[in-house]
Amino acid sequence: MLAAALILGLAGQTEPFAGELKERLASPIDATLTTTKRPYDLEVCLADAITMLGIPTVLRDGPDNLVIGAASANVFNATVSVIRTGEGSQILIRVKGKGFNDRVTSRVRQCL
Structure with missing residues (x-):
């Protein structure tokens, strides 16, 4: 009985789903920036800043x-996380493929 309960318990344990977005968010951070602007003041500009890599x-x-x-094509090529801080926001940039890091970071800086 105990063995059957243990097997059923282990079979019921599943890893949380991690799709393409969660995988990108778990990847190393390519750039960290700070600003005095709040997240809602940044969202349109930041979305526009990363359009070179896909639909935001x-x-x-x-x-x-x-x-x-x-x-693009079901692959998240870049993510920008905007975290509210007491003084404004912290921005974490993650880009798939190293060729675009500087360009994306430069465009994001223009929003700050």
Whole structure:
């Protein structure tokens, strides 16, 4: 009985789903920036800044934070996480492929 319960318990444990977006957010951070602007003041400019890498999607991450992803062909090529801080926002940039890091970071800086 105990063995059957243990097997059923282990079979019922599953890893949380991690799709393409979660994988991109788990990848190393390519650049970290700070600004005195709040997340909602940045979202349109930041979404526009990463359009060179795909169609932007803006998602809320809790009441104060944003995740902006640029995707093409079901692949998130870049994400920009905007985290509200007491003084403004912290921006975390992750880009797939190293050739675009400087260009994306430069465009994001223009929003600050």
